[in-house]
Amino acid sequence: DIQMTQSPSTLSASVGDRVTITCRASQTISSWLAWYLQKPGKAPKLLIYKASSLESGVPSRFSGSGSGTEFTLTISSLQPDDFATYYCQQYNSYPYTFGQGTKLEIK
Amino acid sequence: QLQLQESGPGLVKPSETLSLTCTVSGGSISSTGYYWVWIRQPPGKGLEWIAGIYYTGSSFYNPSLKSRVTISVDTSKNHFSLKLNSVTAADTAMYYCARTKLGVPFDPWGQGTLVNVSS
Numbered sequence: 001d002i003q004m005t006q007s008p009s010t011l012s013a014s015v016g017d018r019v020t021i022t023c024r025a026s027q028t029i030s031s032w033l034a035w036y037l038q039k040p041g042k043a044p045k046l047l048i049y050k051a052s053s054l055e056s057g058v059p060s061r062f063s064g065s066g067s068g069t070e071f072t073l074t075i076s077s078l079q080p081d082d083f084a085t086y087y088c089q090q091y092n093s094y095p096y097t098f099g100q101g102t103k104l105e106i107k
Numbered sequence: 108q109l110q111l112q113e114s115g116p117g118l119v120k121p122s123e124t125l126s127l128t129c130t131v132s133g134g135s136i137s138s139t140g141y142y143w144v145w146i147r148q149p150p151g152k153g154l155e156w157i158a159g160i161y162y163t164g165s166s167f168y169n170p171s172l173k174s175r176v177t178i179s180v181d182t183s184k185n186h187f188s189l190k191l192n193s194v195t196a197a198d199t200a201m202y203y204c205a206r207t208k209l210g211v212p213f214d215p216w217g218q219g220t221l222v223n224v225s226s
Contacts, residue, residue, distance in 0.1 A: 034212035043216035091212050095169040098154040
């Protein structure tokens with residue numbers, strides 16, 4: 001299985017901050033990486049696919065980059081609605097696997 | 108707009124079989140190229156893909172759960188199902204269904220259903 005490792009596990013930030021979350025794959029996954037946002041009690045919501053493509057309807061303050069084994073999710077200016085848990089997922093090969101999550105908290 | 112809805116018992120006894128159904132609305136489960144999957148998330152923990160199926164019945168499983176899982180599809184009812192046998196407390200989780208296709212991540216997802224394994 002491909003292991004996905006996110007860092008940090010927890011991130012404290014303020015509204016308006018620029019934040020970056022990193023996701024590393026244990027082997028190359030090309031650009032087959034997605035980012036999801038999850039709020040408590042809700043299903044994950046797709047933000048980014050193919051490492052850097054913004055899902056329809058997702059604000060442009062979200063962006064993704066990377067390929068191979070290292071990827072980043074950047075939020076350019078945090079909004080109150082962005083405080084949640086973020087997961088990366090590789091969909092290069094089954095079993096598709098997720099990172100352990102990054103909880104973005106209000107400082 | 109495609110929607111998925113999970114259903115099934117919220118409480119299952121240890122050693123018994125967990126059975127869930129995902130009903131698809133706003134689209135056909137027989138749409139070419141789309142696969143239908145189950146994912147779970149234990150309380151406070153991360154996400155784990157369980158199994159997937161194509162409308163033809165072709166299925167694939169996470170090796171970590173393969174010995175206990177069966178996924179099936181009923182195109183006449185536009186739904187697919189999950190059975191997980193010999194459950195333990197470790198199987199307590201929110202169970203989600205979702206759609207995917209080659210080169211596409213899981214989207215959309217159902218709202219999830221919480222299954223508690225307890226006597």
